[in-house]
Every structure is written in structure tokens, then in C-alpha cells.
Amino acid sequence: MRKMLVLAALMASVTGLSRAARAAGWNMPVGVTEVSRDVYGLHMVIFWICVIIGVIVFGIMFYSLFRYRRSKGAQAAHFHEHTTVEVFWTAIPLLILVAMAIPATATLKDMYDASEAELDVMVTGHQWRWHYHYMGEDITFFSNLDTPREQIDGTAEKGENYLLEVDQPLVLPVGRKVRLLMTSSDVIHSWWVPDLAVKKDAVPGFVNEAWTRIDEPGIYRGQCAELCGKDHAFMPVVVQAMEQEAFDTWLAERKQEAAAAASGVDREWKLEELVERGEKVYGSICASCHQADGQGTPPTFPALAGNQAMMDDLDWHIDVVVNGVSGSAMAAFSGTLNPVDLAAVITYERNAWGNETGDVVQPAEIQALIDP
């Protein structure tokens, strides 16, 4: 039985490894920036240093184990120290390390020089999505996981970019130095795209800096790298790099869309309109904690369905959504959602899952609250 288990494990491992061998991706990607190529170079140099040392050290070890077996009549020698040898094997590794530290220092200095950037993007981590703000361009949007729930649960076949696809990627121009400013609205996240060799923590209360200059147009995928709660695995980073002209066109289109989306603050909205829009906002922003059915996951994330305190006190409800709850996981959404979306989602929450208050919150009310 034990033999069969070993055999099965060995066969499974051999077939598993050969399949993996055929697929690409055993090593760090070379990437598409100068920095990522430097990093790859450092990685390979230190790797080969380790391999060479390993071959020598393990070679001597296995030679000794084989050659000096007592079963072959080996008699133990009596030496037990040798100053010259000990100085030698202290000094040589030291020299190797110094030789390694020099190029590593140069690359690190380069990675830290975010000066003279031509475009600044503010990257804000949220549980569990990224928010991008093109500084000075007035363009902001959330980037949500776009993999359908059915694929995760296994009721639908998984797509090619399973868990590495988003509804709106971060679009960047090629050949220009882009500075990325990282922060977080809740816990610590980490923004990582292997092909750019950029990984930087997004820490609440801090603004971290990183930069990249992408050489080739393309789509580069990464993930949040710092454990940030239950959906840590479900907040990918996707960067779409395009030529300058295409980027400019995209930028102009985005501005128009943003203006259209934010319009309508002044007009009177009907209940059905707000509920329809609010359902979408709720699905992409709120449902990850409070669940699509409004049941939440108490005690951490309270239920909204049948929440009497919420239904009784409209002003409190608005305050919680707009300003967050200090000392809890509930973030303030006034900075990331426009007044129409805020009004819509609050109205939706008051009229969904059997919460039949009939209350309608107008975008103008929210606007007045945020920007009196």
C-alpha cells in the first residue's frame, strides 16, 4: 500500500512537471522595461552564483559521504581545525557578496529615482479593487475583477485570463516615464506587475512612489501581493500600454464619459432610475463585503437587508456611506464615487431585499453634503 502511494505520487509528479515544463513561465519574466531587464539580470547572476557554490559544496559533501563510508573500511582522520582554510572560506564569500552588491546598488538607485516623470497616476488600494486617478487629468475610475463568479465556483469553464482580468485596466502610454503614487483607503495592499518589475505597498496614511517606462504596447497582468482580507486573491492589476496617439484618444474619450456619468446632479431622479443605477454600483463596490443579497457576514460586515437602524435613520445611513465609520472596515466613499452614484446606491439599499422604505435620495442632497 505504501509502495503504491509512493509510486502514484512519483507518477503524478513526473507527469505534472513535464506538463509544466511545456508551458512557459518557470522563471521570472524578463519584462518590458529597462528596470525589469536589469532586475532579471541580477536575478540570473545571483542564481548562477548559488548554483556554482551549490555544485562545489554538495559535490565535496557527496564525495565525502561516498568515499569515507565506514562500510568500505574508512578510518577517521583526526584533524579538527585549520586556520588558513577557515579564513579562506570566510573571505571568498565576502568578496563574492561585494561583487554582487555593486550592480544591485546601481539598479536600486535607478528604481528609486522617480524624478522628471511625464505622467502621474495615483493608485489607491481598496478592499478589494484598485482605484486609479490620472493626476491633473480629472479622470478617476475603479478597476474591478471581471472574472464571473461561476468560473470561480467551478460551474463555468475558466477563461484564459482567469482571475487576471478587470473591467477597466490602467491605461498607460509607452516610452514615457510614468510615476505611480500608491496609497490605500483601508488595509495595506501591494500593487504588482511582474513585467514592469514594480511592486510597491499601498499603505493607508502614506503615499509611496514608484515609476515605470514601458517599451512595448501590450497588456500586462499582475495581482495584489499583500494579504488584504478575504478577497485578496481577487483584486488583479491589469495595465494596458498603448502608443502615445492611441493613449491621447483614450484620454479624451474617458473625459467625455466621466463628464456624462457625473451629470444629472441637478435634476430630479425617479426611484426606479436610482435603484437601477444603484444596483450596479452596489454590485461592484458594496457586495464584496455586504453580499449581493444584503446579508453581510456578521459580525464583521453587518447585514443591510432588514437592518432596522439603517431604515429608521436616513441621515445616519447617508453619513455612513459618504463619510465611512471610523475604526471599522467601512470606508468613506465621498472621494471615490460621484454624487449620483452615492445617491443611487443609498436609494437602492433602502429599497432592495425587502427594505421597502420608499425613500428617494436625490444626488443634489449628496452634492450639498459633500460640497456645501
Place this chain on the structure above:
Amino acid sequence: MAPNLPPKAPLEHSQSVAGSPAAHEEEHHYRSGPLRWLLTTNHKEIGTLYLIFSLSMFLIGGVMALVVRLELFQPGLQMVQPEFFNQMTTMHGLIMVFGAVMPAFVGLANWMVPLQIGAPDMALPRLNNFSFWLLPIAFTLLLATLLMPGGGPNFGWTFYAPLSTTYAPPSTTFFIFALHMAGISSILGAINIIATILNLRAPGMRLMDMTLFVWTWLITAFLLIAVMPVLAGVITMMLLDINFGTSFFNAAGGGDPVLFQHLFWFFGHPEVYIMILPAFGIVSVIVPTFARKRLFGYASMVYATASIAILSFLVWAHHMFAVGLPLVAELFFMYTTMLIAVPTGVKVFNWITTLFRGSITFETPMLFALAFIVLFTIGGFSGLMLAIAPADFQYHDTYFVVAHFHYVLVPGAVFSIMAAVYYWLPKWTGHYPDERIGRWHFWLSVIGVNLLFFPMHFAGLAGMPRRIPDYALQFADFNMASSIGGFLFGFSQLLFVWVIVKCVRGGAKAPAKAWEGASDLEWTLPSPAPLHTFETPPDLRGFKFH
């Protein structure tokens, strides 16, 4: 590779130094029944309690790892939900670090330090009892958090704020209390070990005459006393943030989440050496025994251990290369981290030179010690790669890191503990462990552990972050291999339990000097070692050590 068990080694100076066995018989008026174990102040019984506790925690933590590996067998969510997955990874880490590896080393120290320095017991026997019994209480409480509303700790064993404070489940306060108790237990245990080593050495045994196991534990104990209070401090700050409205780590209140990481890793990095230095000591004792040759470079081994301990206070921020440290800090911590490779290399070179021109046999303890040398060194290589800060931006928080620290902790620290158990079981029980099952256990563990952890290097380099319950399709093959290896390794440990139980119940009788090449003081005592030993200290003045 037949085991070379010596027929009957002569008792060297045990009869003259250990007192006559008959003298002990009348003193055996200890309690019987469960109260005996609850109230015992005997270092051997407390050592046994520690080891049994550690083995139980190893199995519980291992089951949690298997839940993780089961979920990761294939992409998609099949077995558990992310909330529970995060509790499993967190509890697995906490239990293995604080409940399995550390208590195992303390248990070995309890048993073997007095025997190796010729002391009658630990210096502070009642304290010893207290430090042990804190542990079952602490870990019962910690495990109980899994049943509380909102679940147990789910923020990783490193419990970074504010995920572990503002955003943590309500049970976190219990987690803090449990960790406080485990920390107090460690500090008291460390005080006891230092007091024992510095005060109770047999006459004539100087510090530089001690075995490497005693030396590494002395240094480890100082590390524990230095850093466990830092851990206590940081979890107390968490407690205040959660329950008393302070904002140490809450940015919205003017606090600093990065401060948490500095404090945690100022504890955490020495902590990883706390889990490896005694392993170095064990291997430095076992390798000479089965190579039948004195340890090469005894003095440089001691100095290397001390250097590693001192350097361990100067490298903590290499765990934080991606957190946004200034350039100067990155460079400083990169250089100091690379420097650690030098004394660590010295140790590996010394072990291999000890093997060189020896007369080597391959009993189970030796097999585990040799596997330790190879596989720990592989973990050391990936550690050196991680030290290169620019490359670390790619490795950081990926499975490459998971592979690295599991290589140094599992075929590193855990294999050394297994080697120690096989090595000293004859002294503890008076019987040799079953060599055939021991070898099965060894080979299945070695194959399992490599199949489990080696593919993780590739998964990490290919871009798989750690601590995720579901992953992209290109990581599927690596994870499947790891999961198969995990189950192989996990179930092989049942053989370990079997060997131990079998050995306690019977087996080939072991003489006082159970291993032909063994030379340390414990082998002068009869096997099994009587409950009370060295009541009259052996006079070692003029004795030629090493």
C-alpha cells in the same frame, strides 16, 4: 547501509560520576497519576511534556496545512471559502512557529542541557513547570478562536496592522492574550536555560568545553529574552488600538501602520534564528558522532553562531523592502542581510569538512542531519537571492518566499528536531528506534518535502502571490505537484508517531553509549537515563573535551 549499533559500550565514568543507581531507588516518592505530570519539576518529565505537546501541535498545524493544500490542488474554490482559508494559513503559521518548533527545542533543551553539562536539573524547576503549563492553556485559547463569531485570526501569522486591528475579527483580543501567554512561557524558559548553563555546569567544564547544542541554546535564550518583550509590546499596542481607542497603527487617527512592521520584524527576524540556531547545535552534535570524527572548527562554529545572533538584530527591514523605505535604509538592510551568508556559510563548510575523511555510517539521525545540511543550504541560497533588494521587488510576497522559509523551517528546523529525537530516543527510553520504519519515514519525508516545496520556487517566480485561496491557470501544475507532495509529507509523519510509540514500548536495548561515535556527557549515563542524574556533579577537571 546496515546500522552500526555497537554491541555493548563500556560505561566510561558514569558509575563514578552519576552516583550508584541503587541510591536513587529510595528517593522515588513522587506522585502517581495525572497530578504527577501536572506538578512535576523534573527536567526530564517536563522535557517529555514539551515534546509531546510540540508533536501534537505539529500534527494539528499540519492538518491545517493540508486543508490549504487541498484547496490549492486545483484552481477555483472547491473545499473552503476565502475567510476560512485565511484562518487556516494564519493558524498554521502561528501553531507551527509558537506551538511546534519553539516548544520542541525547549523540550530538547530541558532534557539534554542538564545531561550535557552535568547538572542535576534545570536551575529553576518550579518556573520550568509553570512555563510549560502556560503553553497548553495558550494554545487551547488560540484554537478556540476558530469557534468564535467571526472566526479566528485571518490576517496571516505576521498579523500586519491595520488588517489585524481595525479590520480584524472580534476574536483578535483572545489571540493577543494567547500570544502573550506563549511569550511569557518563552521568556521564562529562556531565563531558566541561561541560569542553568551559566551556573550548573559540572566543575571543570568551561564555556568553550560545552557542546554546540548547549552553546547554540545559550545564544538562542539571549535572543528570546531580547525580542519576546518586543512582541509583547507590539501586541499590547494592538490590544489598545482594538479595545481602548488608541491609534498606534491607525492612520486615520495619526498612527503609523509601518511602525507595526518595524516592531514586528525587530522581533520576527531574531525569531527565525531562534528557530534555527538550536538546529545548528543539534546537527553539530550528530554529524561528528556518525562521522566518528571531531567537529571541525569548534571555535569558529561558536563565533559564527554569535555573529549570526548579533546580525539578526540588524536585518529586520529586509522583510519590508516593498513597504516604501528610503533608499539609504534599503541599501543598509540589503548589505547586512547579504553579510549573514558569511557566518552561515562557515557553518556549512565546517559540517562538510567534519564529514571529509571521517568514517561515516548512515543511521536515521544521521540521514536527517545530512538532509538538513543539503536542504537548509538550498533555503540559504534562496535567502541570498531574496537579500538582493531590486530582485526582491519581484520575489517579495510570492511563493518564492514561501518556498524559501519552508526550506529553512521544515527540512531545516523540523528535520533537525526529528534527527534529535532519533538520536536521543535511546537515551530517553532505553530502546533503539526501529531503524527500518525510521528509514521509511526519512525517505518519504525527503521526497514529500521536496515535491511540496521545490515547485513553489517556480510558482513564485512565475508570479503567484502568497496567501491566496485561488490562482490563475498558469500556476496550476506547480500547485498540483505541491499538494501531492504535501499529502505525502503529511501522512509520512504518522510513521514518526509510530516509531516513537514503538520505541517507548520496547525495542532493541540501548547501552549507555548508544552510538559508537558519541562522546558527549549524556552517553556516560545509563539508558534510559534515570529520573535523577548527576546529583553529584561529575568532576571534569582535567577531562579532555572534544
